Amino acid sequence: METSAFASLAADAASLNGSCMQGCWRHAQRRLATTMGIRDTVRILGIGNPLLDVSANVPTDLLTKYGLEANNAILAEQRHRPLVRELRDHYAAAYVAGGATQNAIRVAQWMLQRPGSTAYFGAVGNDDFAERMRAAARQDGVHVQYHVDEVEPTGTCAVLVTNQGQCRSLVADLGAANTYKIEHLQHPDQWQLVEAAQCFYIAGFFLTVSPESASAVGEHVSRNPEKTFCMNLSAPFLLQVPEYWDRFCAIQPHVDVYFGNEAEACALAQRLGLVSDEVETLTRAQLIETAVALATKTPKITARPRTVVFTCGAEPTVLVIGDRQRIWSMTEYGVIPCPENEMVDTNGAGDAFVGGFLAMMVQGRPLTECVAAGNYAAYVVIRRSGCTFPEKPHFRYRGVQVMV
DSSP states (O other): OOOOOOOOHHHHHHHHGGHHHHHHHHHHHHHHHHHHHHHHHHOOEEEOOOEEEEEEEOOOHHHHHTTOTTTTTEEGGGTTTHHHHHHHSOOOOOOOOEEEHHHHHHHHHHOOTTTTEEEEEEEEEESHHHHHHHHHHHTTTTTEEEEESSSSSOOOEEEEEEEETTEEEEEEEEGGGGGOOHHHSSHHHHHHHHHHOEEEEEEGGGGGGOHHHHHHHHHHHOOOOSSSSEOOOTTTTHSSSSHHHHHEEEEEGGGGGEEEEEHHHHHHHTTTTOOOOOSOOOOOOHHHHHHHHHHHOOSSSSSSOEEEEEEEEEEEEHHHHHHHHOOOEEEEEOOOOGGGGGGGOOHHHHHHHHHHHHHTTTOOHHHHHHHHHHHHHHHHHHHSSSSSOOOOOOOOOOOOOOOO
16 A cells, blocks of 8 residues: 555544544545555455345235245245335335345445455446445445446345244345346456455355356356355255256356255255155254255365355254365354344344354354354344344354354
8 A cells, every 4th residue: 555545544543532533443444445445455245136125024914915935035926016015005114225145245344344345246226226225335334336227126125024023035026136247247347356356255046147147256266266155045946946956056166155044955955856845844964964965965166175054043053064075074053042032033144144254254264253253143133123233243252152
């Protein structure tokens, strides 16, 4: 960095005193990120479907009305068109900048507390919703570079919260998010951040939009072994629909770290022939077997072992590391208990876990600390409405309960 920038920041630091210290230092940090340029600060890059979450607590009969299931995620069909309006008009819906990948990146940025450490690409409409998301992301310290589509509106995700916050059903209407093209990624303004970032994250949802972009990033990471490519299974339907399964298999050889939950693990186990299609819930043994299969029995280009992380709500998290020759590690980690009367909204818990995990991983921290940070971030988010968090994290690694 130029000497003048150091001098300016030193002047800022010299002026810090009393109650303004934290605010002034954050301002100085933002100036530092701007001075150096985002290329010099970005550590994690996410690419996904930016959506405005429209979230509300609803009775279970509303799920029945729209043919939905608790703890599931689908793409909106014609019959779901009135849903967002109904949530707005009858259930006091809250609006939060969302989308699975954008949520995880926002949480990672929050955990890192260094402006410009994360960046995010996706497609939005030319409308007020997009401006709200852009402002919210920048306020969080995330550097966003959206492709703006002039025809489609910014996408939305209806979030139906039931069972006193313990269950959520997601209905995504992608809108402009569905217009993302590889040309945006390959433009020098975006590709310079691909070259600069060390860790990449996509949700499986993005494979429904631009598998070419996901493959381009995966190929870049495979050519640069010091980088890491992470992916979330995201939803059972992405593993069940043949077209999406083919896209999942195409990107799989590039993936270093997989995240998923127990429902997605069940769909994957069915696809891999580990259980019958009639099985609705995996036993712990079957869950671990599925993680082992994904880590050791599926294609991978680089020699680096693959890490598989399955979160299971209040049950222990499963983490398996392996390659085609052996299982390197197979561990279960306890989570932070949350009393039911403190649980507000489980929507975003999985995304928050990923964000916390990535924030530690990109700093080279041990995997046990990555899991602990993921647990902490998820614990914070489920006690609030939507994927939101306080101004600062208070994570201090003090270990995590190792179950196996």
